[in-house]
Amino acid sequence: MKKQYLIFCFISFLNMSAQDHFSGINLSNRVGLLNASVNPAELSNLSSKYEVNLFSASVNVANDKIGFSDIINGENIEDLLFKGNDPVNMRIDAEVYGPGFAMRWNKWAFGFSTKAAAKLNFIDIDPKLADAINSNNIVGSSTVSNNYNQRLNGTSWGEVGFSVSRNIFENEKHKFNAGATLKLLFPGSYTNLGVDKFAGTINNIGAEAYLNDSQANINIAYSGNFNDGFTDFNNYSESVFGKLNGVATDFGVNYQWKDKDSYKLNAGLAVRNIGGMTFEDDANSSTDYALNIQSTLANPNGLALSQFQDATNLQEVETILQNDGYLTKTESNQSFKINLPTVFSAYADIKVIPKLFVALYTQQKLGDDNKDNQITTQNVVSITPRFSLKNYEIYSSWADNEISGITGGFGFRVYGFYMGSSSVITALTSDSKQADFYIGYRLGLK
Template identity: 35%
Template sequence: MAQFPYVGIQNSQRKGIISAMMNPAEMNNLSRAVEVQFFAGNAAFGNNVLTFSETLEYSNDLWNKMMERADQPVNGNTDGSVIIPSFGMKTGKWSFGLISQVQSRATILNLNPELGRYVTENEVNFDLIRLAINNPNNQRANTATWFESGIVVGREIWNSPKSKLSVGTNFKLLFPTGYTNIGVGNLRGTLVVDQSEVSLTNAEGIINFSYNESVVDTRNFNIDYNNLSFGNLNGFGFDIGFNYQLKNNKGVWLNTGMAFRNIGKLTFGGGQNNQTFRMSIPEGESFRIDLLEPDLKAIERDFLESGYFSRESNQDGFVVGLPTVWAANADLKLTDKFFVSLYGQTFIQNKNNNLQIPAINLIALTPSAIFGKFEVYSSWGYYDITGFTGGLGFRYGGFFIGSQSVMTALINQSKKADIQIGLSWGFGKKTSGNF
């Protein structure tokens, strides 16, 4: 989803690289004159059907269990990001930084569970079933991986005893690795299940395949990680952020921010195949989908040979939209030790676009307490795929470890599991205008 957010620690009162990654204007609020992020990692898995404990229990039959349990379109995501050594510095009214990270994600969107159930359970014999399908959304399975290196520049607009306004931008150089998408959009028709035969009749729809032929094994849809490599510079993006603080004689008591992140495009060149087919199956005729092999090349051949599919486009190389989000936060100092933060983000692109990396919408409330160098925080939020989650995290100096879902996972209610961890070091004099 956009960079999967470090909710909780990014609202910490110790402002560092994580905060600047989420809003580049926060580079102006570094706790120390120089900040080095040695590493940070973030991984998450979630869906809208099974709890995390059920996911572990049915790991050997996960797909069928999701299709069996679902009573609404199935959505799911797996995200991972790693920040490699990065740094930031503040001098006078200016701040500068270099933030580099690897992004990888996989997403399922709007999958019709009845279609998925009958298509995948080919070894089971069903009585004659005729199922009407009318799904105007694009049912997508999508993966994307890239490396980015961003140059961050921030500037204080004004800084008075009562308030401070800052701006910042993160200009990113992008190095794409791979992009895979299977999309079925505007699907209308009748699914006929007769014993083990599954066919479509009186059907229309748009089908898209996008994949890197050297990375994706078209015979079984597996990814060949040996062929994954970060290629040449082939895309640009940027973030822009604003930060406003209110202060009193004890320092900052309210820190607010707004940012637009991941504005830009990734360009995938030769060897990256993108094909779109238009399906039109007349009433009284049918197309056997249970006979399709788990091989993209064979599926493309069967489509064309059937006469029910016309290929509308066949590109070698294409441009993919980054997962652009609008985000806002507010951090309030309640006492010298207790704080509360509110963070939210919303995806501002079209999730149905086959050449668009999707992102999540969320809102989270994070109370925290600081005791010297030690901080404990607990993030409670609502995510548009996994619903309500509650987490817990700890920071000591520049080291942190936490989760946005561990509390609800312990009571067997969470449909999400995640972990975030990192280590940084700040040195030089403390900067003004911090909590």
């Protein structure tokens, strides 16, 4: 099972490309629906009276072990992932915006948006335990003990958003706006394996790795297409929009220090993704277990880890542990609520000289990634210098990401078409641990 996860991540890193979607274009002074996705109060700053979003997509990968140069040089990916004692973290994240519309009307502005989202996350995976399961690569005996929750987590869902913004105050020099977005959530598929406070011993006996004297609290959950596994891309693309079963909200405020052309300063604060969605289906399962692996007459060496290498989904993992008698059920539900990744964001876009702007941005998560019911994200701080004309724009976004570290990229806009990456420069010139790409087209109508 682990080997399939690794192959999937490797392919994704090569072909997709981390958590700050549409970096650079989403703070453009050509204001549109992407700006409102960062802060709904930006709708009152729409550059056109009417805005139509036709299509936009962003795909991101970030990790803390594998650099771009490692892939180019043909290094063994599995060896790099499990090297050292630090936990393995990886985030694979995609957003696709469909048809959207926004308009200004007197002091009000309104917006409508559609979005599909998918995430696959590896959170604080212990490298010794993962290596033993994946390859039996254990010599002698190794003790594993940690006080955090290791998670493999996959989620897909759809959103329909309704936004409103109002200009609160405006004169020749200053402008204040406030806005909110209500998101209707359509849960698609979900899966989670959480292994909390794991402690145990891995022994190599006759070229086989065994786990013994082990305890942990385990959550195993699955819903929708992910019952059959969550490393197949088709399981995400075919199960994004389910039935309406959740709501979330965004709130934001915005300030502009105006000048003749546009502004000297555009700044904002927002809290986004407050809420969650409930997965309900007769085939769903979310079960908490107490894991206790000890030697028995039937299994004197403990649990043989090679049993998991052919498992394709969490139901098979669950069955193996149940059949060996190592799991004690503590709680089980067919309906379970999952929280969106709530974030606080702040930004300031500053005019340095005419046509040259510098945008500062930070995103800080408010949820706890170690909780089994939490969809994850990562903290980001970025700076984006941007040369901007009415119909043309070029920019370079540089960020410090919680998982992947320093990244730098490039993007451009020509009329309504835009394309970019916040990591292409560092991927080509240094050992970047992130890859991302976005593209889209929108129309502004007077």
